[in-house]
Amino acid sequence: MSDAPKTLDLTFLLNVMTRVVDDHAKSGVGSVDITDADLYFALPAREALNIYAPPEPPLPVASLMADIAALTELMNDPGRSATPVELETLGNLIRMVAGLSEQIQK
Numbered sequence: 001m002s003d004a005p006k007t008l009d010l011t012f013l014l015n016v017m018t019r020v021v022d023d024h025a026k027s028g029v030g031s032v033d034i035t036d037a038d039l040y041f042a043l044p045a046r047e048a049l050n051i052y053a054p055p056e057p058p059l060p061v062a063s064l065m066a067d068i069a070a071l072t073e074l075m076n077d078p079g080r081s082a083t084p085v086e087l088e089t090l091g092n093l094i095r096m097v098a099g100l101s102e103q104i105q106k
Helices: 009-028 047-048 064-075 084-099
Strands: 037-043 061-063
Touching: 037 084, 061 064, 064 084
Parallel strands: none
Antiparallel strands: 037 061
């Protein structure tokens, strides 16, 4: 396992995200209906990384609408810098879209 990468370049994530979105757009899927999917269980990233201490129930509940609003605020404020919170929020949105994948499959 000595050839395993020691870091993850965030530009790689950007490039993969662009590719995935572009591929879906080319196949005619440009959006996912989230009307009935606002609330979801949210496991904080730090807890997800600690595989030796399973999360205690109940898991926290988060909102896709609140996540979208928070990321919209970031995008509408060019002077504001993104923090790890926004990175985690973006990851949550990506996971939820993947969870709604039946809409994406043709």
